[in-house]
Amino acid sequence: MSIEAPINRRIGAAKSRSGCTTCKIRKVKCGEEKPNCLRCSSTGRKCEYQHDRTSPSRSATPPSLTLTNSPSSSPDSGRRERYAFEYYFQHAAQHLAGGMKVDFWTKVIPQICRSEPAVWDGMIAISTLFQYPNQSLDFTLLRDRRKASNSLNQIQLEALTWYSRSISSVHSQIERGTADPYVALVSCVLFICMETIQGRMEEALQLFMQGVNLISELRTHIAQGRVSVSKVALLEQAIIPLFLRLGSVSLTISGTQPSDIFAFVGINLDCEFTSAEQARTSLAVLSAEVIMFERETFTYLRALDPDYPMDPIMVSKKESLRARVSRWHGFYTRMCENNINSQSPIEYDPLLLIYYTTISTVLSSCLISLETVYDAHLADFETIVEQARLSLLASTRPDGSQPPFTFEVGVGLPLFLTSMKCRHPAVRRQALDLLKKAPPMQGLFKCTPSALLAESFMMLEESYSVAFKQATITGTSEDTVTGDHSEDMQIIQPMHQLGISQGIQVPEEARIHYYCVFRPSEGLPPGVSEEDINKPGWNPNQLCLHFGQNRFDPGKGSWRQVFECIPFGGGM
Numbered sequence: 167m168s169i170e171a172p173i174n175r176r177i178g179a180a181k182s183r184s185g186c187t188t189c190k191i192r193k194v195k196c197g198e199e200k201p202n203c204l205r206c207s208s209t210g211r212k213c214e215y216q217h218d219r220t221s222p223s224r225s226a227t228p229p230s231l232t233l234t235n236s237p238s239s240s241p242d243s244g245r246r247e248r249y250a251f252e253y254y255f256q257h258a259a260q261h262l263a264g265g266m267k268v269d270f271w272t273k274v275i276p277q278i279c280r281s282e283p284a285v286w287d288g289m290i291a292i293s294t295l296f297q298y299p300n301q302s303l304d305f306t307l308l309r310d311r312r313k314a315s316n317s318l319n320q321i322q323l324e325a326l327t328w329y330s331r332s333i334s335s336v337h338s339q340i341e342r343g344t345a346d347p348y349v350a351l352v353s354c355v356l357f358i359c360m361e362t363i364q365g366r367m368e369e370a371l372q373l374f375m376q377g378v379n380l381i382s383e384l385r386t387h388i389a390q391g392r393v394s395v396s397k398v399a400l401l402e403q404a405i406i407p408l409f410l411r412l413g414s415v416s417l418t419i420s421g422t423q424p425s426d427i428f429a430f431v432g433i434n435l436d437c438e439f440t441s442a443e444q445a446r447t448s449l450a451v452l453s454a455e456v457i458m459f460e461r462e463t464f465t466y467l468r469a470l471d472p473d474y475p476m477d478p479i480m481v482s483k484k485e486s487l488r489a490r491v492s493r494w495h496g497f498y499t500r501m502c503e504n505n506i507n508s509q510s511p512i513e514y515d516p517l518l519l520i521y522y523t524t525i526s527t528v529l530s531s532c533l534i535s536l537e538t539v540y541d542a543h544l545a546d547f548e549t550i551v552e553q554a555r556l557s558l559l560a561s562t563r564p565d566g567s568q569p570p571f572t573f574e575v576g577v578g579l580p581l582f583l584t585s586m587k588c589r590h591p592a593v594r595r596q597a598l599d600l601l602k603k604a605p606p607m608q609g610l611f612k613c614t615p616s617a618l619l620a621e622s623f624m625m626l627e628e629s630y631s632v633a634f635k636q637a638t639i640t641g642t643s644e645d646t647v648t649g650d651h652s653e654d655m656q657i658i659q660p661m662h663q664l665g666i667s668q669g670i671q672v673p674e675e676a677r678i679h680y681y682c683v684f685r686p687s688e689g690l691p692p693g694v695s696e697e698d699i700n701k702p703g704w705n706p707n708q709l710c711l712h713f714g715q716n717r718f719d720p721g722k723g724s725w726r727q728v729f730e731c732i733p734f735g736g737g738m
Contacts, residue, residue: 187214194369246324247290251279254293261296261561262359264574264608266446266517270404271573275356282349284339287332288356294325295363299570301607302365303614305683306419308709309368329360347387348397351380351405358412363571367610371422374412374610378427381406385430406430407447411575414454415610418579420682428454436493439501442512445494449521450575452491456525459487463532464680472724476533484532491529495522516553516560517575523549524580527587535725536716537677540587547588550580551596558604568605576608577601578616585620589672594624622711622734623678630676630715680714680727683734698731709734 185196186203197203206213255276262271279286298321302309318326336353339345354377361370384401387393393401406427413427431451439445466480498518505512527543540547554577561568581604584597601617682691686699687706694712704710711734716725 194372247286247328250290250293250328251276251286253297254289258293258296261569261571261605262292262573264517264561264572264576266515266574270355270400270408274400274404275352278349278352282352284332284335284349284353285356287328287335288353288360291325291328291332292356292359292363294321294328295360296569296571298322298325300364301570303606303612304365305615305619305709306367306610306612307421308683308685308688309366329357333357347380347384348393348401351377351384351401354380355405355408359573362573362607362610365607365612367419367612370610371416371419374409374416375425377409378413378425381409381430382426402432403443406432407443407450408574410447410454411450412609414450414457415575415579417454417457418611424454424458436490437497439497442501442515442518445498445501445515445518448494448497449518449525452487452494453521453525456487456491456529459483460528460532467533467535468727472722480533484529488526488529491522491526498522516557517577520550520553520557520577520580521575523553524583528583531587535679536674537587537679538674541589544588544590544593547584547590547593547597550584551593551600553577554581554597554600554604558600561605568603570605571607572605573609576605576611578604578608578611578613582611582613582616582620585617586623589627589677591628598624619681619683623681627672627676627678631672634673634676674716674725675718676715678713678715680729682712684710684712686710693729694731704733 185198186206188206189196189203194205196205202213259272259275275285275289279289298319300318300322332353336345336350340350354373358370358373358377361367361373381401384393388398388401409427410431413425416422417424428451431447433444433447435448435451439448463480463484466477470476502512502514523546527540527546530543531539557577558568561572563569578601581597581601585594585601588594588597598617598620601613601620604613606612606614682694684691684694685707686704690696690699691712698712699706699710710731712729712731714727714729717728718724719726
């Protein structure tokens, strides 16, 4: 389920010792460009280095925006803040929850903001950027840092001013030793939201790791009896489940590792559910386990000799996971059926059914090296498309559009999987169409670049299918097809231009089973050499696509893997 494969990336709190003060405060890695680093200049923040400070004795100052006339200091600032609060309460909060009945965004935040300025500033900043989004649509961990965000308007700049003010407030409390870990954690969630709504997933991942550390610290305070009962309840029932869902989605980004958040699971995953929240939490944890097992089996299969039998331990792991996923579905079905006549019936949640179907499909394909394994899951892909359509219908705004962002998991990932792995032309295109219509940012998942990648793969595979068919007719070796059809992504054409009917069969040889999007100037992924990218017309700063396919060896009677590296002209 991984959607990108960056290389040489460190996920976590990156340390900056000689970087600018602003990056140190935000705890992100500074590029140390002078006089202004790229991180600050690209987001409109003021960039200061320690030796440039006019008051060396002062502690680190909060990041601020370089504005000639700061809008937050104008007489109308209070009016705009109240408007942002009203918009959050009436519009943004419900969409942040992603259709889930999550009180954190709709009730908890509006309540806490009354007494905590940092939460107030974070909330109105989110509200403003939700209404006036400015989003990075680059692939996660492949953001082109040469691009400066000069397109921010005054409203968006004011939102970043409030965000900066919120960071400053929390940081000042930490410096004075008066910070409440609970408020710091709630603020951290808002900061994660603020970064993800802008498409800045790198910063969001770092903040996520800091949030996990704050949860650990709060757990220590709870054990010492230093946290109120109400705050303990909110932590266990709302914040930790939220982090578990985020942690699960983060694993779909190649290079990330499971965080300590999964050690904080407070429910028995093998017992019957008593609430929809427990069902969501259990499914999030199961999803993380399936993703990690998929990673493990991918590495295992690449190293496995075709003549060797499958490791029974790996087979046992798969069957154990399969049984647990099936048990989850049984628990969830019974819970909904048993509550159907109660005063507060629990209705079937399309999103939960989508994710259950998704992880079941992914798990079924583990330990199988052929992409044709997915052909047996057409009914599952159709279920994902049908349920995703219902989910998007529910999130449609009065003007017919989708919200620009949802903090909670959405239909993006399952639709991406369907548009990548379902080779039925009609169903695949339905999934792709819905993916393009979905909110472009869904938590830590970006729909826009994912849709671009999925569409490119679809057309590439269908082009290969035509080429293989022609090779079969003319008696040409299949090995020549790859070279002829991967010189440039320009060879990709729509189906109707290729004369392909809706009943096209994509053979195993035409299917892409491994891929990696990368930028040569930032390092090469495993399996890619300098020779692969040193070709006429190739730019080291452009995106490239490394992918693998299966080829059948008649002499050995087995499949072998072949790999290609081509420019990826996605405009990202």
